[in-house]
Amino acid sequence: MTVVRAGSIDEVDGKSGIAHVLEHMMFKRTETMKEGEFSRIIGSLGGQENAFTSREITGYHQQVHKDHLETIIKLEADRMQNLVFKEEDFKKEIQVVLQERLLRTDDNPKGRAYETLFAQAFQASPIRRPIIGWRNDILSLELSDAKEWYDQWYVPNNITVIIAGAVESKTVVNLIEKYYGATNRASLPRRKPQTEPSQVGQRRIKLSAPAENKFFLKLWKAPVISEDSGDMVYENDKVRQVVAMGVLGVLLGDEDTGILIKKLVRESQKAVSISIGSSWMSRGPGYFVIDATPSAGVSIEELESEIQHEIKNVLRARLPEKIFKYGEEACKS
Known part of the structure; x- marks a missing residue:
């Protein structure tokens, strides 16, 4: 698994959801791979893959036979360093994310309730924003926002590679050095802690939704x-x-x-x-x-x-x- 230490908590107001949109873009194309080729190769190796965005991190994981370890590290290092940004890809993924939000939040009473809960409970911390992003923010995101996020956070000194299985640690280190070693460290954006103000009194909110059961x-x-x-x-x-x-x-x-x-x-x-x-x-x-x-x-x-x-x-x-x-x-x- 390759973990990028950046998630929705690192976003700024007005650009919520960009971490998740970039996760989608990572499955598009690089300078040497066509659209969707990454996933096709994983499938041809009999492997499985997925990705996730959380508040703290973005993770990309694959499961393959140990004989294909170098192939996986090479592929992952390629998209971590050489992702290609095309307007047509970006617009397509924005629509995919909006549909995902519709299913998980907008048309899901429990999803809407959790989103509202965190937005009401926290006033200063970015934890108040949904990981998938506010709908209006997603609609206003631009390709340049995704490219900026990638350039800021997808750098070697902000990436952790986790490998488990019957492999030699020396082999792993050599492969990581081979495919990541030539890339320079980069200065990361300064993370500014936002202290949550003391809460005075209880906050309550009542939502109306076509839920099968009240909760x-x-x-x-x-x-x-x-x-x-x-x-x-x-x-x-x-x-x-x-x-x-x-x-x-x-x-x-x-x-x-x-x-x-x-x-x-x-x-x-x-x-x-x-x-x-x-x-x-x-x-x-x-x-x-x-x-x-x-x-x-x-x-x-x-x-x-x-x-x-x-x-x-x-x-x-x-x-x-x-x-x-x-x-x-x-x-x-």
Whole structure:
């Protein structure tokens, strides 16, 4: 896998979605490869490939037999250094991205809800913007924006190559040197941290959408491990806080033993589903999210109250010690 340390968190207002659009452009053409040739070669080798854009990084991964390792490194290094930008390719991918946004967000009640949640919860941090980008921003992006993003971030000192399998490390190093070694380091844009202002009071928003089931999302600001958090040891207070948050998430939301699942989904059946997500490591602010769908006849207010009650019980430590031990072990794994 080849990881570029740049994602939506590095974008600027008005150009949201450019990291994701560039990911699409990477499958087009280079100075030596025609459109779509990269994917055709991977397929001819019996391999699989994909890519993703996140808030922190953009990743490109392939899975092939070890005998084709050099071919993969050569192909990936080529598009990381020699991508060709054509207006016709760019316009085509903009339409693909807009369709993707339509399916995942605009016509998806849950997708719209999560997008609104982060936009309301965070006021300064770029985490407030959707990874795929705002629709109006996507429509206004230009080919030069994609080229600028590529030139700024797709440079050797901002790329990490991860290789797993039955290969010799010396062979890997030699191949990386062979295909990346001639490219010079580049000065990266200065990342300016945007501190989130202290929140005063609770924020609530109600959305109307043609959803099959009503649901609610609840987000708390939470600690997170970042580059300036210090050593990754339990004695570090920041690390300890994040681990504690992880334990809480397991205690509440584990599919087999989670308290919320056991009591509200399986026993009282007041909820159809409950899930929990949180951020552990990030260059942006941290968060802890509960996603819950009440059963028929149960109001959102009632389920929210029940969840809040169970959380308070956990925080008061009204639980057997073995449950806490399970949570700790689950987080370690």
